[in-house]
Amino acid sequence: MAIQRQHPAPGLVHPSERGSQYASGDYGKALKNHKMIASMSRKAIYWDNAPMERFFGSLKSELVHRQRYPNQAPAKRDLFASIARDDHRQRLHSALGYITPEQAELQAA
Secondary structure (H helix, E strand, O other): OHHHHHOOOOOOEEEEOOOHHHHOHHHHHHHHHOOOEEEEOOOOOHHHHHHHHHHHHHHHHHOHHHOOOOOHHHHHHHHHHHHHHHHHHOOOEHHHOOEOHHHHHHHHO
């Protein structure tokens, strides 16, 4: 969704885990079409993926594990809203110098 909505600049690094969906040819082609660079952790080097693991761990503990969803639709809605609202606008990121992604985008503009 972010690729379609924000049109990131060429060279954006896309981190992922070593799952088969991320290693597939179709996924690689999609990244290449959007001029994105795939970044996958090395086999058995678990700390490569630490930032993503922390993000998903926080998301699960703050949202997913507190809610029981009857189906995927409300879960998707809440996940998207949480990421768009909380993570992008409120959560400070150490990789950005402890500012929000929204503040980083404004500074870059």
